[in-house]
Amino acid sequence: xxxxxxxxxxLNDLLDSALQDFDKSGAGDQKEPSASSDVATNAGxxxxxxxxxxxxxxxxxxxxxxxTLFGGPDTPSGDIPPLPQDPDxxxxxxxxxxxxxxxxxxxxxxATDEDVSKYSDSISQALKGLQEGSENLAAPASExxxxxxxxxxxxxGAGEGDGNMFLPFMEGMMQSLLSAEILLPSIRELLEKxxxxxxxxxxxxxxxxxxxxxxxxxxxxxxxxxxxSEKTEDSAAVKREKFRVVLDDMRKLQDYGQPPPEILxxxxxxxxxxxxxxGVAAGGPGPQCPTM
Amino acid sequence: MLSxxxxxxxxxxxxxxxxxxxxxxxxxxxxxxxxRFVEFQEKQAREFFERTRRTTHFESxxxxxxxxxxxxxxxxxxxxxxxxxxxxLLEQLRQNPxxxxxxxxxxxxxxxxxxxxxxxASSMLVIALRVxxxxxxGYIYRDIMTEQKQVTDELKQQYLSLIRHFITDSGIRDLARxxxxxxxAVTKTIPLSEQLSLSDLEQLFWSLxxxxxxxxxxxxxxxxxxxxxxxxxxxxxxLLQKMxxxxxxxxxxxxxxxxxxxNVSRGFVLACDAIAESMGETLQHLPQAKVQTxxxxxxxxxxxxxxxxxxxxxxxxxxxxxxLNINRVLLALAKLIPIISGLTSRGFDTTSRPHNLxxxxxxxxxxxxxxxxxxxxxxxxxxxx
Numbered sequence: 001x002x003x004x005x006x007x008x009x010x011l012n013d014l015l016d017s018a019l020q021d022f023d024k025s026g027a028g029d030q031k032e033p034s035a036s037s038d039v040a041t042n043a044g045x046x047x048x049x050x051x052x053x054x055x056x057x058x059x060x061x062x063x064x065x066x067x068t069l070f071g072g073p074d075t076p077s078g079d080i081p082p083l084p085q086d087p088d089x090x091x092x093x094x095x096x097x098x099x100x101x102x103x104x105x106x107x108x109x110x111a112t113d114e115d116v117s118k119y120s121d122s123i124s125q126a127l128k129g130l131q132e133g134s135e136n137l138a139a140p141a142s143e144x145x146x147x148x149x150x151x152x153x154x155x156x157g158a159g160e161g162d163g164n165m166f167l168p169f170m171e172g173m174m175q176s177l178l179s180a181e182i183l184l185p186s187i188r189e190l191l192e193k194x195x196x197x198x199x200x201x202x203x204x205x206x207x208x209x210x211x212x213x214x215x216x217x218x219x220x221x222x223x224x225x226x227x228x229s230e231k232t233e234d235s236a237a238v239k240r241e242k243f244r245v246v247l248d249d250m251r252k253l254q255d256y257g258q259p260p261p262e263i264l265x266x267x268x269x270x271x272x273x274x275x276x277x278x279g280v281a282a283g284g285p286g287p288q289c290p291t292m
Numbered sequence: 293m294l295s296x297x298x299x300x301x302x303x304x305x306x307x308x309x310x311x312x313x314x315x316x317x318x319x320x321x322x323x324x325x326x327x328r329f330v331e332f333q334e335k336q337a338r339e340f341f342e343r344t345r346r347t348t349h350f351e352s353x354x355x356x357x358x359x360x361x362x363x364x365x366x367x368x369x370x371x372x373x374x375x376x377x378x379x380x381l382l383e384q385l386r387q388n389p390x391x392x393x394x395x396x397x398x399x400x401x402x403x404x405x406x407x408x409x410x411x412x413a414s415s416m417l418v419i420a421l422r423v424x425x426x427x428x429x430g431y432i433y434r435d436i437m438t439e440q441k442q443v444t445d446e447l448k449q450q451y452l453s454l455i456r457h458f459i460t461d462s463g464i465r466d467l468a469r470x471x472x473x474x475x476x477a478v479t480k481t482i483p484l485s486e487q488l489s490l491s492d493l494e495q496l497f498w499s500l501x502x503x504x505x506x507x508x509x510x511x512x513x514x515x516x517x518x519x520x521x522x523x524x525x526x527x528x529x530x531l532l533q534k535m536x537x538x539x540x541x542x543x544x545x546x547x548x549x550x551x552x553x554x555n556v557s558r559g560f561v562l563a564c565d566a567i568a569e570s571m572g573e574t575l576q577h578l579p580q581a582k583v584q585t586x587x588x589x590x591x592x593x594x595x596x597x598x599x600x601x602x603x604x605x606x607x608x609x610x611x612x613x614x615x616l617n618i619n620r621v622l623l624a625l626a627k628l629i630p631i632i633s634g635l636t637s638r639g640f641d642t643t644s645r646p647h648n649l650x651x652x653x654x655x656x657x658x659x660x661x662x663x664x665x666x667x668x669x670x671x672x673x674x675x676x677x
Contacts, residue, residue, distance in 0.1 A: 130353070133429065185301060
């Protein structure tokens, strides 16, 4: 009996102490901003007795918030860094203080209206942010074009630099090889032999081969014309141009295949791709190279 | 002599021809390779710039997303406070009524319900907004790349307004009511005079989390979309309906469910840390409370000898006034309720020092790496589809 009564009193004291904790810790759905723990502790016991303490507490809270707002980055941030203190943020802080004061004076309906308004603000903020993102995306386009142009110029310059180390040497060598002094006599000799060969072997050749050899002969004539047009007094640029033309004609010549075996045999048996039979046949009746 | 030279050239003219063709071919091949190399470099540059533009747009979308989360988080906190209010209960308790114990039981339920609702609602809101804004950002990027204009401002407004269902319609209310039923089930066996340590509190939160996650029909993690977005709306345009369906699919995906579960676990850990900090402040600023706690433990020691060892440790900790013993301090559940209720009595507020629990939760969720990865994956999928 006495033990039961003792437990009841104990629980009662526990609950009363907890209720005081509610007041001291500032618990409950107070819409006002939270005060520091010291202020809450000091004002707690007197809160329900002295109405003036409430206003003193509010003044301290406002002062604290002012320091927080204008302190900016220097204010201790605690565990998580605060958002940047730009003018919009400060305006938002002032707006929140005004809203807190309004909430203190008004009831639930005002809160509902405020919530709807802030909700619309969030939507507008999202739309503005997305629009800004889109505009930023459009802006780099011209930058992209400029950078691509720079990249292309740089790359082409590098390419030219690489090529110039190699190409002029080869061009010079080719100009020497395909010059008139070296190539023209060979071309003329071929042109002398082609008509005789075609006349002698007209019956043996197929139409296809005959046409092919005719085209070869015509191309040799064209090359002879180009080579004859070369002169010693031509400038380097003109020489390069004529060289390229001769080079293209030589490349076309390869498309028509091998020259006639007999003509190749007449030039001697030292070519590695000569026909053995033709070589043997040419050995007898062909003109012999003069021996010193 | 010239005749000899001519014969030599005649004999070797084929070699000269072949050499010329080979050299010419080499020159041509070199030029061709050079041109191909230039084209390759230009292609690489274009790919690099496209990647840079997409990254820039994604980062801009992320920044917008963070701002929207913090803006709407504030309203979400207000909604939770309206749904789990303690003002009326406090007024009644201060009048010392007859049904004091019943009111205290209600206060216990409301305190835990509010804390859990904050943890779950913050996590769900952050994930939903990340998915929505990155999906919308992907669509906008695709519009810009294809020179089209499918996503109008009105469509953006309608799509982003869907979250209103969670904040101002029935979403948070349904969530709070479901969590309340689970809180009642978990805490009804714990009397107000029960002495709890910090590890006991963590165990309690774990049990609450398991209970909330166990119901497969109403589990906030796997049924996120039901709380967050409204049901089918026939007035939606085809593109808006397509975006809504894609959002629902994303919120029901394993990735979103996993991220939400992970965030909720981390949220409860943050809550325990905040409670521990408040417990420390309470014990330091209230010497008489410390005395009462010690006396209560002495009484308990007399009644139950089996708890002697832990009680002795607690007494030693209190006498030494050592903060390291915060984990071994026992505090009655009735005295924990003001602490828990105080932590969650105010909503999101970036200007308060130190930050209260809702602010910490929301800020933590915004910077959580898993949530960011989820958003990045969504953006990548929808910007290149």
